Amino acid sequence: MKLPQLSVFLENRPGSLAEPLRLLADARINLVSISLADTEQFGILRLVLKDWQAAKNVLERDGWVVNVSDVVAVDVPDEPGGLVGMLDLLAAEGVNIEYMYAFCLRRNGRAVLIFRFEDPDAAIATLARVKLAVVADNELF
Amino acid sequence: MTENRILDREECLPRADLAALQLERLRAVVERVAQVPFYRDAFALRGVSAKSLHGLDDVRRLPFTTKEDLRRHAPLGFLTVPRDKLARIHGSSGTTGRPTFVAYSPADLQLWANLCARFLVAGGLRPEHTAQVAFGYGLFTGGFGLHYGIERVGATVVPAASGNTRRQIELMQDLGSEVLICTPSYALTIAETARELGIDPRTLPLKFAHFGGEPWTEAMRAQIEAELDILAFNNYGLSEVIGPGVSGECAARAGMHLQEDHFLVECLDPDSLEPVPEGEPGELVVTALTKEAMPLLRYRTRDIARIWREPCACGRTTARMSRVTGRTDDMLIIRGVNVYPSQIEEALLRVEGTTPHYLIEVDRPDIRDELTIRVEVLPELMSDRMDQMQKLRERIGREVLTVTGIRAAVELAAPRTLERFAGKAKRVNDKRRLSD
Ligand SMILES: [Zn+2]
Numbered sequence: 001m002k003l004p005q006l007s008v009f010l011e012n013r014p015g016s017l018a019e020p021l022r023l024l025a026d027a028r029i030n031l032v033s034i035s036l037a038d039t040e041q042f043g044i045l046r047l048v049l050k051d052w053q054a055a056k057n058v059l060e061r062d063g064w065v066v067n068v069s070d071v072v073a074v075d076v077p078d079e080p081g082g083l084v085g086m087l088d089l090l091a092a093e094g095v096n097i098e099y100m101y102a103f104c105l106r107r108n109g110r111a112v113l114i115f116r117f118e119d120p121d122a123a124i125a126t127l128a129r130v131k132l133a134v135v136a137d138n139e140l141f
Numbered sequence: 142m143t144e145n146r147i148l149d150r151e152e153c154l155p156r157a158d159l160a161a162l163q164l165e166r167l168r169a170v171v172e173r174v175a176q177v178p179f180y181r182d183a184f185a186l187r188g189v190s191a192k193s194l195h196g197l198d199d200v201r202r203l204p205f206t207t208k209e210d211l212r213r214h215a216p217l218g219f220l221t222v223p224r225d226k227l228a229r230i231h232g233s234s235g236t237t238g239r240p241t242f243v244a245y246s247p248a249d250l251q252l253w254a255n256l257c258a259r260f261l262v263a264g265g266l267r268p269e270h271t272a273q274v275a276f277g278y279g280l281f282t283g284g285f286g287l288h289y290g291i292e293r294v295g296a297t298v299v300p301a302a303s304g305n306t307r308r309q310i311e312l313m314q315d316l317g318s319e320v321l322i323c324t325p326s327y328a329l330t331i332a333e334t335a336r337e338l339g340i341d342p343r344t345l346p347l348k349f350a351h352f353g354g355e356p357w358t359e360a361m362r363a364q365i366e367a368e369l370d371i372l373a374f375n376n377y378g379l380s381e382v383i384g385p386g387v388s389g390e391c392a393a394r395a396g397m398h399l400q401e402d403h404f405l406v407e408c409l410d411p412d413s414l415e416p417v418p419e420g421e422p423g424e425l426v427v428t429a430l431t432k433e434a435m436p437l438l439r440y441r442t443r444d445i446a447r448i449w450r451e452p453c454a455c456g457r458t459t460a461r462m463s464r465v466t467g468r469t470d471d472m473l474i475i476r477g478v479n480v481y482p483s484q485i486e487e488a489l490l491r492v493e494g495t496t497p498h499y500l501i502e503v504d505r506p507d508i509r510d511e512l513t514i515r516v517e518v519l520p521e522l523m524s525d526r527m528d529q530m531q532k533l534r535e536r537i538g539r540e541v542l543t544v545t546g547i548r549a550a551v552e553l554a555a556p557r558t559l560e561r562f563a564g565k566a567k568r569v570n571d572k573r574r575l576s577d
Contacts, residue, residue, distance in 0.1 A: 007525035009518045011555045037527045042518075042553045044527060063556055067523040098526050116525065 001136055002070040002120050004052045009065040010036075010043040020045065020064055027058045032140055033114060035101040046101070048073075048114060050141035070120045073103065073135035074127060078111040086113075086132060093126045103140075112140070145392050145455050148262045148294075149255070151402040152457045156450070159458065160197055163405055166430035168194050171203065173221050174436060179214055180204065200405055200428060205414075206437045211241040211381065222246055222434045232280035233380040234479040234545065240280060243380050246434040250289065253383050256400050257290020260389020263398070263455070264374035265320070265349040268295035272320035273313060275327060276354065276477075277303040282384030283354050283477070287322045290386070296320070303327070306334040313345050321350040324477040325357040325365060325373070329508035332368040343370035351376055353385050354477040355510075356465055358574070375464065381440050382427045388462050393454045396461030403431045406460070407439070408448040411469040420449045424469050425462070443470045471569060473503055475510045480545045482568045485514060488540035492533070494521040498556065504572040512549040514541060517556045 010016045017036065024031065024047075033048040048071065049055055059066050076082040090097065096118035103112035112135055117123035127134050147153060154162065172191040174180040183204035184190060193199070211219065217230075228247045232240035245253065258266075266272060272291045278284035284302060291298040301312050303323070309331055312318065321328060328350055332342040347369055353376045365373050376389035377397050387404055388397035399406050408423035409416055417423035425444050429436040445467040450460045473480045485501055498517035503510060516537060524530055534551040541549045 005525065007523065009523050009553070009555055011553075011558060016555075039527070039531070042530070044525060044530065046525060065518050065520055065523045065556060067520065067525050069525040098528075 001072075001124065001134060003048055003073055003114075003137055003140070004068050005071040005114070005116070006047045006049070006052055006056055006059070007067040007069060008045040008047065008059060009067075010038070010045050012038065012041055012043060016043070017045065020059055020062075023058055023062055023064075024049075024055055027054065029055045029058065033101075033103050035114070037099070048103075048140075050137075069116065072115050072117060072120055072124055072127070073112055073140060074115060075110040075112045075133045075135050082111065083113065089130050089132065090123075090126070093130060095123050095126050144265075146262050146267075147456060148259045152259060152398065152400075152459060154402070154458055156458055159401055162402055163430060164194070164197055166402075167197065167200060167405060167428065168192075170428070170430055170432075170436050171438070174219075174438060176221060177219055179206075179210060179218065180438065197405065200407065200439065203428070203438050205426065205439045205441050207441050208241060208381070208443075212239075215239070216242045217244055217435070219435050219437060220244060221436065227434055229285075231282045231285070231380050231384065233282070234481065234484065241381070243282075243384075244434045248433045249383070249435075252403065252431060253286055253386055254289035254293040256383065256386030256403065257286050258293035259400065260374070260376050260386065260398070261287075261290050261294055261296075261320075261351060263389060263391040263457075264351055264376075265372060265392070266291065266294050266296055266351075270319045270348075271297040271299060271316055272322060273299040273301050273309070273316075273318035275301050275303055275309055275321065275323035275331075281478075282378070282380040286378070286384040286386060287351070291320075291322075306330055307338065310335050310338065310340065310345065313347065314340075317346045319346055319348045321347050321369075321371070323350070323352065324354045325352040325361050326355065326476065326505070326508050326510065328352065328365045328369060328373070329361075332365070333508065342368055345369065347371045349374065351389070353377060355474045358464075377462065377465065379442055379444070381437060382429055382442070383432065387427065391453060391455040391457060395453065396449070396463060398453070398455075398457050398459045398461055399448070401459045404428065405430055406448065406462070408446070411445075420447055422447050422463075422466060443468050443472060445469060473501075473569065473571065475503060475512050475547050478545065478547055480512070480547055484544045485541060486568075488544040489514075489516065489537065491540045492537050494519050499568065500554075501569045502572065503569070510573070512541075512547055513552055514538075514549050515552045515554045515558075517558075518553050519556070 008020050029051050031049050035046045037044045056066050076086045098116040100115045168191040189202045227244045228250050229245045232242045274287050276283035335342040350371050350373045362373050374390045378385035378387040388399045390397050405428040407426040411424040422445050425442045427440050428438050444465045446465050447463040471482050500515040502513040537551045
């Protein structure tokens with residue numbers, strides 16, 4: 001299933017990463033996953049969390065620009081070649097990945113990865129068809 | 142110091158004779174522009190005519206002409222000759238993406254070449270010299286204006302046009318160019334590029350340079366003269382009036398001689414529109430006395446400078462003006478190109494969601510002007526995808542280039558940052574130090 005992901009615009013300056021995270025900490029909002037994409041001029045902080053609506057409100061109230069997009073959590077065997085095998089499958093099925101990053105969570109010898117697909121719904125259908133495990137939100141939060 | 146040479150007798154008229162000539166020419170031009178609807182209506186409203194002008198002070202009874210007026214009567218609503226009598230049309234950037242146009246008759250082109258020849262001769266150009274024009278040739282008046290001025294002097298012109306600095310240096314070396322025509326900052330680029338190529342810029346054949354097209358300082362003059370081992374001269378003009386040739390420095394290099402037999406120049410307080418005391422800074426307001434195709438009355442240049450009429454050591458009797466020390470509007474000159482913030486706003490309006498929060502930053506970290514547009518990221522612009530965000534930057538940069546002709550760095554900013562830097566009203570942060 002799809003998970004909401006928050007993307008926060010960051011300027012590239014000292015302290016800009018800590019500020020939104022401190023806001024969430026002060027609001028006692030827990031993060032499940034965090035990833036940062038950056039250029040020399042700006043960055044995009046991507047967060048997956050249970051209370052995403054509350055987190056969005058807290059950030060926006062403080063003036064942060066927040067975008068909500070759907071990502072898909074998939075778990076793969078936590079062993080050499082585990083990810084490659086999965087990427088091969090997705091490529092063979094013609095599923096476009098915009099970006100991906102690893103989740104902080106490992107369980108039962110499996111690693112959880114977050115994917116931003118061009119078309120999340122189609123990708124989930126494909127994953128089910130090729131029998132790749134999509135992780136549900138109640139398993140993550 | 143340069144040998145003192147004066148091209149035309151009119152540069153040295155006794156002041157009383159000059160004033161008589163100006164008044165005669167003012168009446169003639171007022172007579173001629175009365176056929177332009179804009180002036181005809183303004184004259185009727187003010188009850189003025191050529192006959193009612195009794196002295197030069199009466200110029201103050203005439204209407205002003207502004208860039209906005211030119212735009213409102215675009216493209217060529219100020220012509221005093223039939224369209225088929227035009228020899229050339231130039232343009233300059235307007236406050237929107239469209240240029241404003243200026244038209245020249247064959248006689249205007251002769252006049253223009255002669256006005257440029259006057260200051261070129263005053264600044265050392267001789268018939269035996271080779272002069273390299275590194276200005277753009279195009280709608281912009283710099284390239285063509287100086288080109289024909291050099292030919293009028295009888296010197297050899299190398300129309301190198303702007304850009305390709307390495308080739309500029311090769312041309313200088315191969316053809317022995319003694320005179321360089323460009324923007325002052327481009328002269329520094331040439332010196333820097335020469336050094337990168339292992340050439341001592343002082344060994345280039347250059348002896349003189351005539352600079353215009355952008356504001357510069359005495360500190361820059363000293364730097365350019367030392368780096369290239371040349372004498373650098375300043376000249377001034379604007380396309381709406383004629384182009385380069387309104388004024389230029391003589392060998393004394395103590396102010397630029399205004400070509401008063403062809404231009405009646407006022408220096409006014411931009412708020413009260415009353416004349417400032419002699420020698421005080423004010424807005425230059427120029428009436429073209431002798432242009433044929435499109436003479437403008439009291440054109441508000443928006444340029445701030447000082448004017449004084451003390452006799453000059455060179456023997457010219459014409460008034461002199463200082464460097465342009467500022468603008469009364471928000472026009473910026475970036476790498477020699479006129480840019481209005483409203484043009485940037487127009488470019489941003491083409492990209493959904495980018496206005497109204499932006500800041501224009503201009504800086505000159507070394508010798509080159511840099512334009513940076515900082516745009517606040519609004520929620521509708523925010524994407525989780527880096528490629529989308531980069532595309533947004535590129536798109537803004539492309540639109541700014543299309544409208545202004547200037548390549549700009551685009552920075553995405555968090556909403557609060559621009560507020561903190563600039564407040565709501567301020568759109569421009571010019572960090573260059575250009576007024577000394
Ligand atoms: Zn002089």
